[in-house]
Amino acid sequence: MQECITKYSGLVWSIACRYVKNQTCVEDVVQEVFTDLWKCAKRYDPAIASESTFIGMLARRRAIDFVRKESRRPQLEPLPEGEFQGHFSSEPTTVIRCESGDVMEAVKVLPEETRQIFFLHFDEGMTHPEISEKTGLPLGTVKTRLRRGLIEVRRKLRLDGGGDAAQPSNSINS
Amino acid sequence: MNDHDFRNRFEELEAGRILGDLDAEEVKEWELLLKDPRCTRDSSLEFAAAAVEAGFLQARKSEVPRGLQEKLVAGIAEFVVPAPVNVVRVPFWRRILSAPQVAWGVAATLAVLLAAERFLQDPPSVDPVRSGGVVMLPAEAKSQLMQKASDLKETEFGGLADYGKMTGKVIWSDAHQEGFMTLTGLPVNDPAVKQYQLWIVDPKRDEKPVDGGVFDIPATGTVVVPIRNPVAVRDPQAFVITMEQPGGVVVSKQQVVVAIAKAS
Numbered sequence: 232m233q234e235c236i237t238k239y240s241g242l243v244w245s246i247a248c249r250y251v252k253n254q255t256c257v258e259d260v261v262q263e264v265f266t267d268l269w270k271c272a273k274r275y276d277p278a279i280a281s282e283s284t285f286i287g288m289l290a291r292r293r294a295i296d297f298v299r300k301e302s303r304r305p306q307l308e309p310l311p312e313g314e315f316q317g318h319f320s321s322e323p324t325t326v327i328r329c330e331s332g333d334v335m336e337a338v339k340v341l342p343e344e345t346r347q348i349f350f351l352h353f354d355e356g357m358t359h360p361e362i363s364e365k366t367g368l369p370l371g372t373v374k375t376r377l378r379r380g381l382i383e384v385r386r387k388l389r390l391d392g393g394g395d396a397a398q399p400s401n402s403i404n405s
Numbered sequence: 406m407n408d409h410d411f412r413n414r415f416e417e418l419e420a421g422r423i424l425g426d427l428d429a430e431e432v433k434e435w436e437l438l439l440k441d442p443r444c445t446r447d448s449s450l451e452f453a454a455a456a457v458e459a460g461f462l463q464a465r466k467s468e469v470p471r472g473l474q475e476k477l478v479a480g481i482a483e484f485v486v487p488a489p490v491n492v493v494r495v496p497f498w499r500r501i502l503s504a505p506q507v508a509w510g511v512a513a514t515l516a517v518l519l520a521a522e523r524f525l526q527d528p529p530s531v532d533p534v535r536s537g538g539v540v541m542l543p544a545e546a547k548s549q550l551m552q553k554a555s556d557l558k559e560t561e562f563g564g565l566a567d568y569g570k571m572t573g574k575v576i577w578s579d580a581h582q583e584g585f586m587t588l589t590g591l592p593v594n595d596p597a598v599k600q601y602q603l604w605i606v607d608p609k610r611d612e613k614p615v616d617g618g619v620f621d622i623p624a625t626g627t628v629v630v631p632i633r634n635p636v637a638v639r640d641p642q643a644f645v646i647t648m649e650q651p652g653g654v655v656v657s658k659q660q661v662v663v664a665i666a667k668a669s
Contacts, residue, residue, distance in 0.1 A: 232481045240474060241467040242459060248467075249458075250425075258473050265477050280452045283463060288455035295425040327449050327456070334453075334460040354461040359426055378420035385453035 235282075236265065242283060243290045249356040250294035260297050264290045284329035327388035337387035345380040348373060411443055419446070423454045479637060543629040547576070547585040554578035560644065560666040562588065568663045575644045575666045577632070584632040586644070591622045591663070594648075601663065602653040605634060606643040614645065619653035643667045 240261065247260040267289050275285055328334075338349055351357045351365065359377070363370045406414065418435040421427045427435060438444055551557060562573035571591045577584035586603065594600060603617030618633030632644075648661035 233478055236474065236477045236481075240469045240477060242462055244469045244473075245462045245465065245467040246458060249462075258470070258476075261469070261473060262476060262480065265480065269481070281456070283459040284452050284456040287459035287462075288451055291423075291451075291455055291458060298425065327452055329452060329456040331456075331460045331463060334456045338457060338460070349457070350461075353457050374421065374424075374426050375417075377424055377426070378417050381420045381424065381450065381454055381457070382416055384457060385450050388453055388456070389449070 232269065235268070235286075239283065239286045240265075242287060246287060246290040247294045250291075250298050256297065260290075260293050264293045267293065279326055281329040283331075327385060329388070333388060334384070337384045340387065341380050341383060345376045345383075348376050349380055352377060408443060411438070411441065414438065415441075415444055416450070419450055420454075423451045543585060543631050546583075546631060547587070547629050550578060550581060550583050550585065551576065554581050554583075556580050558641070558668065560668055562586070562644070562646070562664040562666040564590070564664045565662050568592070571664055573664065573666070575632075577638075577641055577644075579639060579641075582634065582637060584634075586630045586632065586646075587627060588622070588630060588664075589627040590625075591628075591646075593622050593625060596621050596651060598651065599648050600651055600653060602647050602649045602657065603630075603632060604645040604647065604657060605632070605638050605641045606645065607638045607641050609640045610636075610638065613656070616653065616655070617644065619649070641668065 243261050243264050244257070247257045247264070251257045251260055264286070268286060271289075275282075280288070338346060341349060347366070348362055348368075351362045352359075357365065359370055359373050362368070362373045366373070368376075415435075415438045418427065418431055418438065421431060422435060439446075556578055558577045558579075560575050560577075562571065562575065564571035568591065571589065573586055573588040573591075575584060575586045591601070600619045600621055602619045604614035605617045606614045615634055615636055615638055618631070620630045622628060644666040645659075646663040646665075647657045647659055648663055649657060
């Protein structure tokens with residue numbers, strides 16, 4: 232477990248910082264992510280996702296969940312909070328390749344304009360409005376391209392598309 | 406909406422949900438589509454998003470604040486599954502060494518004897534313990550703790566009732582969350598019938614004592630038993646050994662209290 236913290240706390244921290252701006256809240260989110268991880272570690276299956284992807288998913292969920300809860304306060308708009316409570320409300324039916332090289336290859340072959348938005352969002356950590364302002368694209372276009380880009384990346388990473396997945400290491404539930 | 410359009414629309418909304426960019430109207434639509442029997446959900450889209458994010462971020466080395474790293478490590482304790490029963494068997498030379506009249510803590514002597522044991526390839530009959538990430542014998546681990554811990558507390562055990570002849574000591578470090586009992590004269594137990602169990606009394610944490618692990622005494626003499634606390638102990642005021650059913654209990658009725666070591 233300690234090895235896992237050493238290996239992935241930086242990644243979790245980076246993801247949390249991307250979504251949550253207050254440092255104290257970031258620390259809370261990071262701690263919640265690792266609590267989630269210890270609770271569901273036995274359900275981790277290295278055949279379905281690499282460690283970094285699995286932990287990255289937990290971190291994204293927690294961070295986005297935090298932001299949604301925060302933003303909900305003034306809006307009083309009901310959001311599907313329950314969806315984020317259980318981590319495995321749906322079992323993955325499609326196994327994808329999650330190794331970093333495969334993922335970056337899949338991003339590389341996206342259309343240029345989508346790739347640029349991907350880079351600004353996932354690498355630079357820009358929000359949709361920030362991307363819209365920087366690129367001059369309407370906000371709706373930014374959203375649509377990101378969504379469709381993600382669907383396309385998933386399609387390219389699908390194992391049934393013919394690729395072979397390397398078996399990732401497992402320090403989570405070892 | 407035909408099946409194809411339904412799938413595409415749900416997939417797009419699902420992507421939006423994963424990216425955290427659904428607006429209120431889309432949330433309602435997503436919830437509605439989710440109830441449709443044609444809806445089949447799949448975590449692979451979320452894994453793909455996480456893989457992309459991790460792929461970009463892993464190239465950037467981020468330093469986690471030191472204090473947070475320590476909190477994360479300290480938090481592990483709550484989720485550690487108690488180790489299997491620790492059967493302690495004491496080789497003859499170790500029993501002699503462990504006798505009260507011998508300077509058990511003399512590190513040089515211990516080192517020589519351990520080296521001799523390895524040289525003679527006498528297989529260790531004591532279950533190893535993990536201390537500071539290193540697997541070692543309980544006596545070695547105890548010796549190391551004594552060297553590295555500056556906050557070591559040492560308390561003597563006093564046997565009760567039928568166990569009045571037993572003697573022993575417990576050492577504990579709050580900082581390292583590690584401790585050992587050195588017990589002499591406890592009756593050998595049959596693990597299939599009953600087992601010893603240690604309890605740690607830490608009123609600052611909880612009024613109920615913390616389970617310190619189940620252990621056996623397989624031979625007469627002195628044994629070193631590691632304390633296995635699944636949760637963090639901050640300021641132990643007493644250590645209590647009880648006799649329990651095989652495997653131990655979650656809450657002791659304290660029907661058979663074997664010994665108590667009370668902090669002065």
